[in-house]
Structure formats: structure tokens, C-alpha cells
Amino acid sequence: xxxxxxxxxxxxxxxxxxxxxxxxxxxxxxxxxxxxxxxxxxxxxxxxxxxxxxxxxxxxxxxxxxxxxxxxxxxxxxxxxxxxxxxxxxxxxxxxxxxxxxxxxxxxxxxxxxxxxxxxxxxxxxxxxxxxxxxxxxxxxxxxxxxxxxxxxxxxxxxxxxxxxxxxxxxxxxxxxxxxxxxxxxxxxxxxxxxxxxxxxxxxxxxxxxxxxxxxxxxxxxxxxxxxxxxxxxxxxxxxxxxxxxxxxxxxxxxxxxxxxxxxxxxxxxxxxxxxxxxxxxxxxxxxxxxxxxxxxxxxxxxxxxxxxxxxxxxxxxxxxxxxxxxxxxxxxxxxxxxxxxxxxxxxxxxxxxxxxxxxxxxxxxxxxxxxxxxxxxxxxxxxxxxxxxxxxxxxxxxxxxxxxxxxxxxxxxxxxxxxxxxxxxxxxxxxxxxxxxxxxxxxxxxxxxxxxxxxxxxxxxxxxxxxxxxxxxxxxxxxxxxxxxxxxxxxxxxxxxxxxxxxxxxxxxxxxxxxxxxxxxxxxxxxxxxxxxxxxxxxxxxxxxxxxxxxxxxxxxxxxxxxxxxxxxxxxxxxxxxxxxxxxxxxxxxxxxxxxxxxxxxxxxxxxxxxxxxxxxxxxxxxxxxxxxxxxxxxxxxxxxxxxxxxxxxxxxxxxxxxxxxxxxxxxxxxxxxxxxxxxxxxxxxxxxxxxxxxxxxxxxxxxxxxxxxxxxxxxxxxxxxxxxxxxxxxxxxxxxxxxxxxxxxxxxxxxxxxxxxxxxxxxxxxxxxxxxxxxxxxxxxxxxxxxxxxxxxxxxxxxxxxxxxxxxxxxxxxxxxxxxxxxxxxxxxxxxxxxxxxxxxxxxxxxxxxxxxxxxxxxxxxxxxxxxxxxxxxxxxxxxxxxxxxxxxxxxxxx
Numbered sequence: 001x002x003x004x005x006x007x008x009x010x011x012x013x014x015x016x017x018x019x020x021x022x023x024x025x026x027x028x029x030x031x032x033x034x035x036x037x038x039x040x041x042x043x044x045x046x047x048x049x050x051x052x053x054x055x056x057x058x059x060x061x062x063x064x065x066x067x068x069x070x071x072x073x074x075x076x077x078x079x080x081x082x083x084x085x086x087x088x089x090x091x092x093x094x095x096x097x098x099x100x101x102x103x104x105x106x107x108x109x110x111x112x113x114x115x116x117x118x119x120x121x122x123x124x125x126x127x128x129x130x131x132x133x134x135x136x137x138x139x140x141x142x143x144x145x146x147x148x149x150x151x152x153x154x155x156x157x158x159x160x161x162x163x164x165x166x167x168x169x170x171x172x173x174x175x176x177x178x179x180x181x182x183x184x185x186x187x188x189x190x191x192x193x194x195x196x197x198x199x200x201x202x203x204x205x206x207x208x209x210x211x212x213x214x215x216x217x218x219x220x221x222x223x224x225x226x227x228x229x230x231x232x233x234x235x236x237x238x239x240x241x242x243x244x245x246x247x248x249x250x251x252x253x254x255x256x257x258x259x260x261x262x263x264x265x266x267x268x269x270x271x272x273x274x275x276x277x278x279x280x281x282x283x284x285x286x287x288x289x290x291x292x293x294x295x296x297x298x299x300x301x302x303x304x305x306x307x308x309x310x311x312x313x314x315x316x317x318x319x320x321x322x323x324x325x326x327x328x329x330x331x332x333x334x335x336x337x338x339x340x341x342x343x344x345x346x347x348x349x350x351x352x353x354x355x356x357x358x359x360x361x362x363x364x365x366x367x368x369x370x371x372x373x374x375x376x377x378x379x380x381x382x383x384x385x386x387x388x389x390x391x392x393x394x395x396x397x398x399x400x401x402x403x404x405x406x407x408x409x410x411x412x413x414x415x416x417x418x419x420x421x422x423x424x425x426x427x428x429x430x431x432x433x434x435x436x437x438x439x440x441x442x443x444x445x446x447x448x449x450x451x452x453x454x455x456x457x458x459x460x461x462x463x464x465x466x467x468x469x470x471x472x473x474x475x476x477x478x479x480x481x482x483x484x485x486x487x488x489x490x491x492x493x494x495x496x497x498x499x500x501x502x503x504x505x506x507x508x509x510x511x512x513x514x515x516x517x518x519x520x521x522x523x524x525x526x527x528x529x530x531x532x533x534x535x536x537x538x539x540x541x542x543x544x545x546x547x548x549x550x551x552x553x554x555x556x557x558x559x560x561x562x563x564x565x566x567x568x569x570x571x572x573x574x575x576x577x578x579x580x581x582x583x584x585x586x587x588x589x590x591x592x593x594x595x596x597x598x599x600x601x602x603x604x605x606x607x608x609x610x611x612x613x614x615x616x617x618x619x620x621x622x623x624x625x626x627x628x629x630x631x632x633x634x635x636x637x638x639x640x641x642x643x644x645x646x647x648x649x650x651x652x653x654x655x656x657x658x659x660x661x662x663x664x665x666x667x668x669x670x671x672x673x674x675x676x677x678x679x680x681x682x683x684x685x686x687x688x689x690x691x692x693x694x695x696x697x698x699x700x701x702x703x704x705x706x707x708x709x710x711x712x713x714x715x716x717x718x719x720x721x722x723x724x725x726x727x728x729x730x731x732x733x734x735x736x737x738x739x740x741x742x743x744x745x746x747x748x749x750x751x752x753x754x755x756x757x758x759x760x761x762x763x764x765x766x767x768x769x770x771x772x773x774x775x776x777x778x779x780x781x782x783x784x785x786x787x788x789x790x791x792x793x794x795x796x797x798x799x800x801x802x803x804x805x806x807x808x809x810x811x812x813x814x815x816x817x818x819x820x821x822x823x824x825x826x827x828x829x830x831x832x833x834x835x836x837x838x839x840x841x842x843x844x845x846x847x848x849x850x851x852x853x854x855x856x857x858x859x860x861x862x863x864x865x866x867x868x869x870x871x872x873x874x875x876x877x878x879x880x881x882x883x884x885x886x887x888x889x890x891x892x893x894x895x896x897x
Contacts, residue, residue, distance in 0.1 A: 001339060002364035003353075003416075004042045004506035004851075008035050013357030015058040017065070018350035019078070020274070025348075025355060026065055027363055028055030034067060036081070039353065041852045042365075043509035046081050050074055061102035068097040068109070073119070087119065099190045099199075108197060110187025116199050116209065181215050183207065188227050194234030196251055200226030206239050208251060217254045221247055228270040230313060232327055240267035240315055248330065258330050265319035269347040272313040273368075312368075316347040316356060324354075324368070336366050367413065412855055415528045416511075418448065419854075420504040422487075422520050423513040429465055429488035429558040438465040438554050441487045445523070445552055446470075452531040454550065459574055461566040465554030469577050472530070473547035479872045480547040480580040481865065483530075484822060484830075485523035485587070486556035489515040489843075496845035510848045517836040517849040522587035523552060525835065525854055529861030536866075545869025549578045556588075556818065557843070567818065571825060581826045583791045585864070586819070587857065589812045590836040592705070593682045597799050597807045597860075599792065600832035602709065605782030606815035607740040607748055611639060611759055612773040614733040622730050630768040633721070633734040639772075640716055640736050642762045647697050650714045652758045658745045659712065682838075690839060709811035712742045737777075741813060744784040752776055780817025786829055786882035790874035795831055798863035802856050827887050833860060 011030035018025050018039070025037040034055055036046035051069035059066040064084075065076040071094065075085035095112025102108075107119045185202030192198075196216065197209040206219040206226055224242030231237055235251045246260035246267065311327045322336040322344065338344060342360035349355070354366040427441035428434040445468050446456045454470040465488060473480075492501035492514040499505040501514040511521070530548055537544040553567060571578075589600040615632040644650055683701050698704040707713075717739050721731035742751055756774045763772045786792070787809055799807045812832075823830050835857030841847045 002336075002506075003367045004365045005508070006037060006042060006044070006363040006365070007361065007508055008044050008047075009033065009361040009363075011361055012345055012359040013361060013363055014054065014056055014345050015067075016346050016348040016355055016357050016363070017058040017060050018348055018355070019060055020350055022078075024078075025350070025363075026058050026060070027357060028058050028067060029357075029361065030054040031361070032069070034058070034065075034076075037363075039350065039365075041509050041850075042506070043852075048076060048081060048083075050083050050086075057097060057100040059100050059102050059107070061107070066100065066102060066107060068100050070096050073097065073100075073107070073109070095186070098186050098188050101190045101192055103192045108190050108192070110190040110199055110201075112186045114183040114185055114187060114201060114203075116182065116187055116190060116197065185225070188225060189229040189239075191229035191231050191237060193231040193237045193251055198229050198231075198237050198251075200229045200239055200241075202226075204241065204243075206237070206249065208254070219247075219249050219254065219256070221256055221259075224266070227266065227268055228315075230270040230272045232272055232311060232313060236327075238270050238272070238313060240270040242266040244317070244319075246270065246315055246325075260315075260325065260330060260332075262323055262332050263315065263317040263319050263321065265317050267315055267317050268343075268345060269316045270313060271347050271349050273311055273349055274351070314347060314349060314354060316344040318343050320344070322347065322354065322356060322366075338364070411528055411532055411858075415524055415854070415858065416506075416851075418528075419511070419516070419521060419524050422524060423504045423515055424502055426502055427465075427488045427515070427554065428491050429555050430491060435463075435465070438488060442466040442468050442552075442554055445487055448524075448527060449550060452527065452534060454548075457574065457577065459570045461570045464566045464570070467554065467567070467570050468550065468552040469574055470550035471548070471577050472534070473544055474579070475547055476580060478545055478547050479582045479868055480549060480578075481868065482549040482551060482578050482581045482584045482826065482828075483526045483586070484551050484553075484584055484818070485526060486519050486553045487523060488554045488557050489518070489520070490557050492845075494845040498846055501845075501847070506851070509852065510850050511854065512846060512848045514847055516847055517590070517840040518842040518847065519556070519588055521849045521854055522835050522857065525858040526550075526585075526587070526861055529858045529865070532858070532862045533865045545872070546865050547580065548865070549581065551578070551822075553818075568821060568825065575825070578826055581828045583828055583868075584822050584826060584830040585833060585861070586816075586830060587833050587835050588816055589814070589832045589834040590840060590842060591834055591838055592808065592810050593686075594837045594839060596805065597803045598810045598834055599787070599795055599799070599807045600812050600834055601785035601787040601792070601809055602744065602811035603783045603816055603819060603832075604709075604712070604741040604743055604811075604813055605746075605748055606778075606780040606817065607742065607752060607755075608777040608779070609738045609740070609752070609755060610735055610773075610775045610777055611636065611738060612733060612735040612775070613639070613763075613768075613770050614773065615770045616732050619732050620730045622728050625730060630766070630770055631730055632770055633719075633731060635763065635766055635768050635770055635772075636719065636734045636736050638766055639759055639762050640719075640738075642758070643716070643738070644714055648713070650712065652714075652754050654754055655712070655751070657750075658747075659743060660710075660745060705810075708813035710743060712740065712746060713813075715739045715741075741815065742782060744782045746782075748779055748781070752779075780815045781820035783816070783819040783823070783830070785831070786886070789829060789883050790871075791829060791831055791868075794867050794871065795833060795860075795864055797867055798860050799833075801863055802859045823886070829883055829887065833857075833864070835860075 009027065009029040009031055013027050013029050015028040016025065023039045025039050026034060027037065028034045032051050032053060032055065034048035035044055036048065037043065038045050051067065051072065051074065053070040055067050055069045057068040063078065065078055067074050067076065071088065073087040074083050076082065077084050094115065094117065097109045098112055099110035100107065105121045107121060109117045109119065111117055183199065183201030183203050183205060187199045187201050189200040190197065195211055199207050199209070201207070202225040204220070204222040204224055204226060206229070208216045208219065210216050222239065222241040222243055222245070226239050226241045228240035229237055237249050237251060239247050239249065244261070244263045244265060244267065248257040248260070249255070250257050312333065313325050313327065314322055315325065316322045320338040320343065323332050324334040325331065326333050336354065338356070338358070340358065340360060340362065342358040342362065344356045345359050346357040347355070349368065352368050354368050356364050358364065422444065425441040425444060426434050426437045429438055442458060442465060446458060449456050449468065449470040454472045457469045458466040459469055460466045468487070499512050503513065504516070505512040515521070534544055551571070555567065591598045613632040613636045615630065642651060650656070682705070684696065684698065684704060687704060688696065696704065698707060715738070716736060718737040720735050722733065740751060740755070742748060759774055760772060796807055819830055835853050836842060836849055837853065840849055
């Protein structure tokens with residue numbers, strides 16, 4: 001299965017090329033565009049527009065990108081993303097450029113007329129002419145800057161640097177033919193092999209040319225069009241054809257070394273794994289001016305020999321497979337199968353990543369294990385900058401950094417692989433039929449904890465799903481961090497899923513699946529952060545500086561009173577596992593926007609109530625009995641209509657008693673962060689668009705946030721009858737479900753009492769003979785953290801070190817009852833370190849998490865442990881007044897004074 005899928009092109013992707021130095025991927029399509037992708041985050045970062053036809057070829061050479069469409073070649077500056085040179089010649093003269101490769105100062109083009117033409121890259125100024133009006137239009141489009149998918153027709157600001165445009169009349173100064181004896185059909189592939197040039201044509205032949213532009217030999221054997229060529233070494237070339245075979249040719253003897261079979265349909269592309277051991281591309285320079293190209297090294301991967309290192313190469317076919325071959329044994333090592341019905345059109349390989357372009361416009365990537373027989377001389381910065389788990393501030397290129405970065409990369413691969421397996425376990429706690437799956441998920445999690453060195457225990461009560469408890473370290477002189485999370489998920493029965501919810505799908509930099517953000521992704525990030533922390537700690541003489549405990553439950557999404565009580569019953573007898581807990585860390589909330597990391601310091605409480613009106617002993621007919629008696633639904637609607645007004649103000653007397661009237665500058669948080677509500681990060685317009693509501697009752701983003709965080713709300717979430725009805729049936733009873741979200745200033749017992757009193761008073765005013773029942777279904781406490789504490793400061797530093805900016809201190813309008821309960825049981829503060837973006841659709845269809853957030857979230861947890869251990873015990877003034885009030889003053893080992 002592909003590791004990641006990129007979408008952005010609207011039509012078939014027909015050319016791919018990577019820039020390994022910057023970690024970028026360039027893709028071109030029949031839709032005339034060139035997309036630029038960041039392979040570290042799997043996201044689109046730019047679109048190059050300028051070609052008016054399908055872009056058939058892309059070549060990277062000397063830091064520039066060469067592209068061809070029809071009979072036009074464009075050269076792109078990849079710093080400013082602009083076209084610097086455009087080459088035109090008459091399509092009637094040579095047809096389209098079907099294939100292209102660069103070498104030294106020359107670019108070789110396989111053309112539709114069967115000839116290979118060479119263009120000298122040093123003659124631009126000689127052949128330069130003023131651009132035509134159409135060229136200026138092309139250039140304006142080519143210089144459009146912006147990420148994502150750009151489209152022609154937008155307003156752009158043209159650059160002041162006019163590109164060089166070479167017209168057909170001057171093409172003779174810039175090019176020469178490689179002889180008149182070409183192919184009988186279009187040249188579909190070109191490759192530079194040592195000091196020779198090979199071309200493959202639709203006639204099934206491979207012609208070998210020398211640097212004097214004379215044909216040396218013709219290789220025959222294929223029974224179909226030669227669609228791909230790739231240089232394996234200075235004297236070995238591999239050809240792929242539409243006869244379903246690969247042939248390996250020796251250019252010293254001009255013989256076929258072997259024929260490779262396995263594909264069952266046309267071969268469309270062949271690529272060779274790049275070698276980083278031979279980066280030297282030097283050689284005899286090409287003659288200047290219009291002379292012949294000779295003795296230079298190519299940019300297609302051919303390089304001087306480096307012993308007898310094994311090299312792998314890949315072939316793509318219309319049979320929906322990619323095969324990986326070994327050059328030592330000429331055997332197929334692995335087969336990659338395309339999942340979609342679309343065909344593979346093109347292929348490239350970048351370090352440990354195999355990339356394919358498909359006819360449906362998708363780009364798919366596979367992870368290819370590194371060949372350990374080949375040493376890798378990449379610098380540490382190359383590795384660090386190409387990975388989402390990378391850190392800021394690395395400037396020294398040392399061997400230690402390379403090893404550390406490689407370990408991070410391996411850790412990331414393990415994390416994603418583990419998440420894929422974890423998502424596939426349907427741990428749905430709400431539905432009894434998935435109880436065995438929940439047990440399987442708990443055991444899977446326990447085995448993972450054991451693999452990083454934790455002692456574990458499974459604890460349960462009655463029919464509840466097991467709680468996974470773990471512990472690493474019991475040094476009383478060190479701080480103890482308890483991590484909380486849950487492995488159970490909501491059902492995925494919502495309409496609108498674009499993928500299988502229980503099969504992890506990676507697309508455009510995001511991971512999709514049920515539980516990715518709530519809460520399996522964060523749970524695994526925590527575990528791998530601890531693994532990373534322990535790995536680094538073992539290299540020091542003192543060992544780990546923090547004790548770690550784990551508490552992962554399986555009933556968090558099963559909102560019921562019994563499940564909540566059972567959690568406490570199970571944890572309390574096992575408190576020795578959490579001995580000395582100084583702080584609890586969880587990640588069950590989300591950011592308020594898309595780009596700015598957050599720290600959550602407060603959540604509202606929740607009261608779920610039902611109001612039921614009971615009337616006749618059976619359902620009655622609306623035609624026969626309508627208007628004769630007080631109908632339950634009518635009575636219920638009248639009562640529910642007295643709870644809130646048109647501005648969502650709660651009408652229950654004394655309901656707002658004790659609630660302060662806060663402002664963002666007045667909330668008990670880090671005021672410097674909270675007073676800066678960035679309209680780019682959170683705005684009313686974005687809120688309305690994301691939620692799909694027609695309008696809201698607030699005029700500013702600040703007022704909206706205050707309403708979500710600091711003020712209570714009352715929502716009527718459902719009105720139900722015993723069974724579905726039609727227009728002829730009057731239900732015998734009706735029940736309304738009401739959810740109250742209250743703030744820390746309020747007492748939930750008083751609110752329940754006020755609600756019941758108000759409802760009964762309003763029902764009495766109706767003077768109905770029906771009966772009224774008010775039942776509290778469940779309750780969850782509100783929670784307010786202590787953002788001035790030492791632990792929040794450590795978390796803030798960890799976030800800033802990883803993300804490069806200070807976090808926003810936010811509250812969450814949702815409720816997490818277990819938060820306050822854990823604080824009470826452990827007598828320790830809890831930190832909420834969210835990883836998810838606001839748009840991640842937690843517990844909804846197409847739930848997701850950005851790959852970057854998952855990786856950086858893991859690093860934030862690791863940094864938190866590192867800094868907490870290095871700054872322990874906290875300074876005497878490190879305990880805030882809020883903490884002293886809630887937990888008392890603690891000693892360094894966590895015991896209360």
C-alpha cells in the first residue's frame with residue numbers, strides 16, 4: 001500500500017523529478033501545470049504555470065528545472081519560482097519533444113520526428129530576442145507566486161526581469177542534430193550512459209550515439225516500442241518496452257546481458273536508485289559555442305564507478321505494479337501494487353522514497369528500505385531538514401547529528417507504521433459487539449509499552465474495557481510525569497467518509513482514519529516521545545531524569561455514569577503505579593486554528609438532562625383524536641421554548657449567578673498571548689465557513705471566543721418519541737434532551753436544581769393533565785488549570801523550541817470530565833498539550849491529523865520531558881498560588897507538605 005497520496009493535478013501526471021538537496025518534488029501533468037511539493041511534509045508549496053500544452057518532461061540540472069510541452073522548453077529559477085528562458089521552435093519541423101535529458105552544457109531532446117537534438121545551454125545570450133506579446137503573457141503566468149493550486153486568469157504582478165525567449169529562426173545557433181540516421185518513429189526515451197547517448201524509439205530499437213554525434217550501434221531485440229531508458233553504470237543501460245520486458249545492455253560489447261520478465265503489460269518507465277557515494281559530476285568540459293558535446297557527466301544519475309556496489313532499479317507498468325530489481329542478481333526484490341484503477345504513467349526515486357505519477361492525477365509514494373550495503377554521505381542538515389521530526393537551530397554537520405537524525409527518521413517510520421496498525425483495530429467502546437476488539441487494542445498497546453521498557457498491568461471492573469497501566473522509573477529524587485490518553489474511538493457510521501475509516505490513508509500531508517486525532521495518534525506520539533527520551537537518556541551517564549507512568553483507558557468515548565465511576569474504582573486501588581506523580585499530561589483537545597500551536601488551560605463542565613412529557617397510554621390518530629387532548633409533543637415544545645431566547649441567553653432565573661463577565665485580557669492566563677487574537681488564525685468568517693452556519697450572534701472574534709470558553713450555554717440536542725411516526729400518529733410521550741455547558745464559577749448541583757425548578761414551573765403554567773419527568777443522565781466537572789505554574793512554562797518552552805513560536809493559551813468549550821477527576825485522584829495538576837488543528841474533524845467523518853503535527857507533537861512531548869528533568873526541582877517561586885490552593889505545596893518528590 002502506498003505510504004502517502006498527493007492530489008492537486010486535475011489530469012494525468014506524466015513527469016516527475018526530485019531535488020534531493022531541498023527535499024522537493026516537481027510533477028507535471030496533462031493539465032499544463034507543474035506542481036512543487038515538500039516531501040518532508042507531503043504538501044503542495046507552489047504551482048508553476050506558463051505552458052499551454054501537456055508538460056511531457058521535467059529535468060533537474062544545475063539547480064534549475066527544465067520542462068517541455070509541445071515544441072517549447074522552459075527553464076525555471078527554483079529560488080524565485082519564475083521562468084528565466086523559453087525556447088520555441090516550429091512544431092512542423094520536429095514535432096513534440098517526447099523525451100529530454102541534460103548533461104554538462106547540453107540538453108538532449110528526443111523528438112517526434114525520430115531525431116535526437118542537442119541544445120547548448122551557453123548560447124542563450126547569442127540567440128536572445130525581444131519577447132513577443134504571447135511570450136509576455138506566458139511569463140506573467142509563470143511568475144505567479146503562491147502555494148496550492150494556481151489557475152490561469154488570476155491577477156498577477158509580472159517580474160521586472162524579462163526572460164530570454166529563443167525563437168525558431170535562431171534555433172540553428174542553439175541546436176544541432178545527432179545525425180540524419182535516426183529512428184523510424186518518435187524518440188520516446190533518452191539517456192546519457194558514460195560518454196555515450198542512448199535513444200529509444202517507437203520502432204523498438206535502442207540507438208547508441210557517441211559525443212561526435214555519430215551513431216555507434218543499434219541494439220535490437222524488443223518486440224515493441226522502447227518507452228524507457230535508464231543508465232545503471234557507465235557502460236550499462238536498461239531499456240523497458242511495450243513488449244512487457246526489460247533488457248540489460250552492455251555498451252562495451254553491445255550485447256544484451258539479460259532479459260527481465262515479470263510484468264504482464266507495457267512498461268512505461270524505468271528509474272535507477274541514486275547513489276550518494278559518487279557525487280562528483282566533473283569531467284572534460286564541453287567545447288564552447290556550437291561545438292559538439294563530449295566527455296561530460298550527465299544529470300540523469302550516471303556517475304563514475306565506485307567499486308561493485310549493488311544498485312537497485314525500478315520498473316513501472318500498465319499492469320498496476322512497480323517492480324524493484326537487484327543489479328547483482330537481476331532478480332525482482334519486491335512488487336509494489338497500485339490500489340486504484342488508474343495506471344502508472346511515470347516514476348522517480350528519491351533516497352528512500354519511491355514516487356509514481358498516475359493517470360488519475362494522483363501521486364503516490366512508497367517507502368523503500370535503505371540498501372545498507374551502500375554508504376550514505378549526506379550531511380546532517382540534509383537529513384534533518386527533510387524530516388517532519390526535525391528540530392530548529394541545528395547548524396553543525398557532525399556525525400553525531402547524522403546518527404541522531406537517522407534515529408529520528410527511523411522513529412518516525414515506526415510511529416506511522418504503528419499508527420496504521422492501531423487504526424485498523426476497531427476499538428469502539430459504545431457498541432458491545434466490538435468488546436473483543438477493544439481487548440485486542442488494549443493488549444496491542446500494552447505490548448508496545450513493554451517494547452520500550454515499561455512494566456505494564458491491565459486493570460478492569462465488571463464489563464468495562466481494560467485500562468492499560470504502565471511505569472518506567474521510580475527514582476524519588478526525580479519528577480514523575482503521568483501520561484493520560486484513551487484507545488477507544490467513536491463509531492464511524494457517519495455519511496461522508498472518503499476513505500475506509502479503519503484503514504489509515506495518507507493524503508496531501510494528512511493522515512485520515514477514525515481515531516487519528518481522537519486519540520490514537522496523540523497516544524502513540526506520547527509513547528514514541530518517551531522512547532526517544534529513553535534512547536537519548538541511555539547515552540548519558542546519569543540515565544533518564546524523569547519517571548514516567550501511563551494511564552490509557554478504553555471507555556472515554558462511552559459517555560455514561562457507570563463508565564466514569566468504574567474508571568475511578570479501577571485506578572484508586574492501583575495508585576502505587578502512579579506514586580509521586582507531579583504532573584499529568586494529556587492531548588485530548590485541539591488548536592483554535594490551523595497554524596498556531598496552543599496550550600489548553602480550561603474546559604467547561606457538562607450536565608446532560610432529559611425532559612419527558614407522558615400522555616395517553618398508547619399512540620393515537622391525529623385525524624380522530626387531534627385537538628381533543630393535550631398532546632405530549634406540544635407540551636414539551638412549549639416547555640423547551642422557555643429555556644433560551646433568540647440571542648441564546650439562558651432564561652432560567654439565577655442561572656448566571658456567580659459568573660464573571662471576563663475579557664480576554666482578564667482571563668487567568670498568560671495575558672500577552674491571549675490578548676492577541678490573530679484574525680488570520682481565528683476569525684468569525686472562518687468560523688462560519690467551517691461550521692456551515694448561516695450566521696452567529698457575536699460581532700467580534702474575541703466575543704465569540706469568550707462565549708465558547710468563559711460563558712455557560714444550554715443546547716436542546718434532540719427531541720424523540722418511542723418510535724418513528726408519520727403524519728397520522730400522535731405519540732403518547734415525547735422526550736427532549738438538553739445539554740448544559742457550565743463554567744468553573746458555577747456549581748453543577750445548583751444548576752440542576754434551578755433547571756428542574758424552572759421546567760416544572762413552566763409546565764405547571766400550561767395546566768396540562770400530562771405528567772412531566774426531569775432526569776439528570778450524566779455530569780462532568782469543569783476544569784481550570786494553572787497557566788502561571790512551572791509546568792506550563794516548561795511546556796511553553798518545549799512548544800516554542802519545536803514550532804519556533806510561542807503557543808496561544810486557550811480554553812476549550814468542550815468537556816473532559818476525567819481531567820478534573822485525575823487532578824483530584826493524583827493531587828497533581830494536569831496539562832493539555834493539543835496536537836490537532838481546528839479542522840481535524842475529531843470524532844466526525846474524515847477525521848484526520850496533519851503528518852507535521854503528529855511528528856512535531858511527538859517532539860514537543862520529548863522536549864517537555866527533557867526540560868522538566870533538567871529543571872528539577874522547580875524554583876521556590878515555581879509553584880503558583882493557584883497550585884498551592886488546589887494541591888497544597890509539594891516537596892520535590894511530590895508529597896504534600
